[in-house]
Amino acid sequence: MKRNSIQILKVTFLTLTLLVIAAACSRNPITGKKEAFVMSEKKEQALGDQSDPSIVASFGLYPDQTLQSFIDSKGQQMAKISHRSHLKYEFKILDSPVVNAFALPGGYVYFTRGIMAHFNNEAEFAGVLGHEIGHISGRHSAKQQRNQILSQVGLIAGIALSKEFRNYAESAGQSIQLMMLKNSRDHESESDELGVEYSTRVGYDSKYMAGFFKTLNRLSGDAGQRIPTFMSTHPDPLNRFQKVRELTKKEQAKYPGKTFKEGRNEYLRMLEGLIYGEDPQQGYVENNVFYHPQLKFKFPVPTSWQLANSPQQVQMAPKDGKAMMIFTLAPEKTLAEAATNFVTNNKLKETERQNINVNGFPATAVVTEQANEQGQVSLRIVSYFIQDGQTIYLFHGMAEPQNFIAYKNLFRNTMEGFDRLTDRSKIDVNPERIHIYTVSQTSTLSAALRSAGVQSNRFNEFAIVNGMELSDQVQRGTLIKVTKK
Numbered sequence: 001m002k003r004n005s006i007q008i009l010k011v012t013f014l015t016l017t018l019l020v021i022a023a024a025c026s027r028n029p030i031t032g033k034k035e036a037f038v039m040s041e042k043k044e045q046a047l048g049d050q051s052d053p054s055i056v057a058s059f060g061l062y063p064d065q066t067l068q069s070f071i072d073s074k075g076q077q078m079a080k081i082s083h084r085s086h087l088k089y090e091f092k093i094l095d096s097p098v099v100n101a102f103a104l105p106g107g108y109v110y111f112t113r114g115i116m117a118h119f120n121n122e123a124e125f126a127g128v129l130g131h132e133i134g135h136i137s138g139r140h141s142a143k144q145q146r147n148q149i150l151s152q153v154g155l156i157a158g159i160a161l162s163k164e165f166r167n168y169a170e171s172a173g174q175s176i177q178l179m180m181l182k183n184s185r186d187h188e189s190e191s192d193e194l195g196v197e198y199s200t201r202v203g204y205d206s207k208y209m210a211g212f213f214k215t216l217n218r219l220s221g222d223a224g225q226r227i228p229t230f231m232s233t234h235p236d237p238l239n240r241f242q243k244v245r246e247l248t249k250k251e252q253a254k255y256p257g258k259t260f261k262e263g264r265n266e267y268l269r270m271l272e273g274l275i276y277g278e279d280p281q282q283g284y285v286e287n288n289v290f291y292h293p294q295l296k297f298k299f300p301v302p303t304s305w306q307l308a309n310s311p312q313q314v315q316m317a318p319k320d321g322k323a324m325m326i327f328t329l330a331p332e333k334t335l336a337e338a339a340t341n342f343v344t345n346n347k348l349k350e351t352e353r354q355n356i357n358v359n360g361f362p363a364t365a366v367v368t369e370q371a372n373e374q375g376q377v378s379l380r381i382v383s384y385f386i387q388d389g390q391t392i393y394l395f396h397g398m399a400e401p402q403n404f405i406a407y408k409n410l411f412r413n414t415m416e417g418f419d420r421l422t423d424r425s426k427i428d429v430n431p432e433r434i435h436i437y438t439v440s441q442t443s444t445l446s447a448a449l450r451s452a453g454v455q456s457n458r459f460n461e462f463a464i465v466n467g468m469e470l471s472d473q474v475q476r477g478t479l480i481k482v483t484k485k
Helices: 007-008 041-059 065-081 113-120 122-137 140-147 162-166 170-179 185-201 207-220 238-254 262-270 337-346 400-415 445-451 456-463
Strands: 025-027 033-036 090-094 103-104 108-112 284-286 288-291 298-302 307-310 315-316 324-330 349-358 361-371 379-387 391-399 431-437 481-484
Touching: 025 140, 041 090, 041 103, 041 108, 065 122, 065 185, 065 262, 090 113, 103 207, 108 113, 108 122, 113 207, 113 456, 122 185, 122 262, 162 324, 162 391, 185 207, 185 238, 238 288, 262 481, 288 431, 298 315, 298 400, 324 400, 324 481, 337 349, 337 361, 337 379, 379 400, 391 400, 445 456, 445 481, 456 481
Parallel strands: 090 108
Antiparallel strands: 025 033, 103 108, 284 288, 288 298, 307 315, 315 324, 324 391, 349 361, 361 379, 379 391, 431 481
16 A cells, blocks of 8 residues: 555545447458447547546556656657557556556556566567557457456455455456456457557567567566466467567568667666565565555564555455455544445445454444345455544455354454554665666676676576576676666
């Protein structure tokens, strides 16, 4: 959770409504052929306009004017030569460590700072940029809506959460749905072709786009890489790398004698100081305790539970998905109002309520039940509303009735462990940032990383970050990425 999320969460979040698709023929801007059941361009634009604020609220924008100006300049240049140049395109960097890029209908294209950190030249970026603009040109997101393949997912990787759980994670989960939207292999192939075409037309060597697929493949096998990733949202055919190289050769043949740009050093220098990985100032876990240095609170996290932190909420769940806890902020000004509104707005049956004290903070604890359409209890929830000045923090612990008793004490232990954070060693923590290191002598990448002070247990990680193998020879004067705090 981020400091600005207090204000975001004190207003009603914009919900992402799936628009009704017009059963009318529309002309494909790439093939020129008429296709049925694609939403109108007006509705397509409305979906993007409606979704963008929630994406930004869920992840936050990364405040780097140099990188933002770069992606906007290149994005607008490429948009002008795309098949749908009349759209109003917007290009944004999201403050997320996951490696992903995605597009929404209507001209919205997003890159995470995580994927920006893994590009090693402008040409790799341009290839992915062209690929995402290709999804917009091909109206792929609109077709996904037509096919109704946008599935509900939770924030926590690898956990199958019940429908009831997801309802209470909806504000963040809806934005994650868009990041997890999977395109068909046909759509991916078409966007790869357009990525090659567009990046070539603006002067970049698209063979580096093919090379970036190797980085993504290596990332997908890295145990430390959390989904969603570019690979999970972009299914990768086995021959994709080779196909893009073949497409590049064919496309470049249209411009005999032209030299195409890589832009390695120029791009790497822009990355100096970019936050790499999780930003601990936005919250981090250490020894089963969640610390938030900016907002100065802490609470225990159950052993072996997975945790996902976003600007809107923190989600925690065991691997079997039989329970879930959500930590967020309530928009109300009083405990009584917050508790009552939660019960009323969610049409819950309240079975218990008491005013308590949590480590010096006034609080209200409420136990509720949710019934299904048959009137049977489908979910039990214990909620703690904890007031700190003008801010009301909110915990929900939920499980299906048959599992609730087993988790109830664990829920309460976490909620009653909420406390103020005063330990300066936990507050004064800094994120890792990209540092561009100049190799002092010709050697292997492994030796260069060692000279730059990278710990040996992270050599493989930084080989991937640099798009190289540890055995690769790097010449004196070569720029490589490492990190520093």
